[in-house]
Amino acid sequence: xxxxxxxxxxxxxxxxxxxxxxxxxxxxxxxxxxxxxxxxxxxxxxxxxxxxxxxxxxxxxxxxxxxxxxxxxxxxxxxxxxxxxxxxxxxxxxxxxxxxxxxxxxxxxxxxxxxxxxxxxxxxxxxxxxxxxxxxxxxxxxxxxxxxxxxxxxxxxxxxxxxx
Amino acid sequence: xxxxxxxxxxxxxxxxxxxxxxxxxxxxxxxxxxxxxxxxxxxxxxxxxxxxxxxxxxxxxxxxxxxxxxxxxxxxxxxxxxxxxxxxxxxxxxxxxxxxxxxxxxxxxxxxxxxxxxxxxxxxxxxxxxxxxxxxxxx
Numbered sequence: 278x279x280x281x282x283x284x285x286x287x288x289x290x291x292x293x294x295x296x297x298x299x300x301x302x303x304x305x306x307x308x309x310x311x312x313x314x315x316x317x318x319x320x321x322x323x324x325x326x327x328x329x330x331x332x333x334x335x336x337x338x339x340x341x342x343x344x345x346x347x348x349x350x351x352x353x354x355x356x357x358x359x360x361x362x363x364x365x366x367x368x369x370x371x372x373x374x375x376x377x378x379x380x381x382x383x384x385x386x387x388x389x390x391x392x393x394x395x396x397x398x399x400x401x402x403x404x405x406x407x408x409x410x411x412x413x414x415x416x417x418x419x420x421x422x423x424x425x426x427x428x429x430x431x432x433x434x435x436x437x438x439x440x441x
Numbered sequence: 442x443x444x445x446x447x448x449x450x451x452x453x454x455x456x457x458x459x460x461x462x463x464x465x466x467x468x469x470x471x472x473x474x475x476x477x478x479x480x481x482x483x484x485x486x487x488x489x490x491x492x493x494x495x496x497x498x499x500x501x502x503x504x505x506x507x508x509x510x511x512x513x514x515x516x517x518x519x520x521x522x523x524x525x526x527x528x529x530x531x532x533x534x535x536x537x538x539x540x541x542x543x544x545x546x547x548x549x550x551x552x553x554x555x556x557x558x559x560x561x562x563x564x565x566x567x568x569x570x571x572x573x574x575x576x577x578x579x580x
Contacts, residue, residue, distance in 0.1 A: 285579050286550035288537070
């Protein structure tokens with residue numbers, strides 16, 4: 278098997294969080310190894326998000342404009358992994374949402390997160406280490422109560438892999 | 442770049458999937474009044490087969506298909522119709538996996554069932570329940 282070779286529906290994506298209250302996050306090298314990443318991508322680790330927000334890397338450029346020169350220049354620099362703001366339907370007893378709540382309370386727990394996307398056979402994984410912040414409950418009437426939080430990835434600690 | 446999917450394959454998969462969910466209740470691809478003598482049956486109709494096309498001259502530059510099929514449940518007893526509609530909801534709503542037979546089916550990312558309304562046809566003395574099911578198919 279290889280990378281999914283199809284245009285994928287948005288519904289193909291799933292977010293997983295490494296389990297337990299004090300996890301040992303994967304090393305940078307392991308984040309690109311399917312053998313290390315795929316054990317996290319199991320049903321017990323699913324965070325019940327409504328939709329996977331944009332993931333990947335932020336834009337990062339240094340812009341220079343020199344007085345008197347004809348053109349400015351945008352110089353690409355190393356881009357950080359994108360912070361992900363997650364919205365999940367709130368079940369106060371959900372094991373993985375409780376992990377996120379505890380991470381946000383701590384503020385210093387590094388955890389490996391995995392986003393998978395599949396065409397049914399082949400799977401692509403995006404894995405990164407991050408910390409959770411801004412854990413909030415939005416209980417506006419008219420829909421179910423929402424739990425929102427933001428995962429801030431650690432710099433350079435991400436990787437791509439696929440099932441083989 | 443996306444493959445153009447084949448509606449014949451959709452039709453076979455829908456027929457197979459609905460039959461396996463509601464068996465032994467018969468499933469038909471369109472309504473015929475002759476069937477109305479049966480105490481319970483369901484029919485389906487496929488619509489909105491469409492992959493968005495994107496810019497340029499390359500025909501395969503298009504997106505995924507999200508077709509909808511309407512499921513119409515006909516029963517002499519109103520409760521039977523609600524029971525069959527529940528079987529379909531439990532099996533299909535939120536389903537992700539193979540739609541159709543193992544040999545001719547295909548993988549769908551999600552099935553989304555909307556229970557539209559129920560009704561009663563006094564001429565045929567049949568209760569009816571209508572559901573819409575939208576499926577997301579990688580292409």
